[in-house]
Amino acid sequence: MSIEKKSLAELDVEIQAVIVDPSTSSWLRTALQTGLERDPVDSANDAETLNEYLARRCDAALSSHLVSAVAIYTALIHEGEPS
Structure with missing residues (x-):
């Protein structure tokens, strides 16, 4: 940009x-x-707030998916191991 x-x-x-x-x-x-x-200042301020919330939501979603993926991967690796 x-x-x-x-x-x-x-x-x-x-x-x-x-x-x-x-x-x-x-x-x-x-x-x-x-x-x-709208007023450009108001629009920019709202866009910054929107970006902050949506970026944090995205980070949380990605973190959640990563934790799930690691758990699945770990389970698959240990699936064939003797108990």
Whole structure:
């Protein structure tokens, strides 16, 4: 993602390109459309909060899956061992 400084109009054009891209999820499309209608500071603050919660939720889900995978792997390894 580029961090060069752009004007509000240039960024709005970029956001519109993401909105009309067929590969963009409907969830992201709706969020971007709504964000364009709101105060940019409020939108950015809410997006940061959303990112924080969803990133933490993702980490928890991945950790949970990793623990499950390790337990399954360990059980499979020990399955053939004599008791």
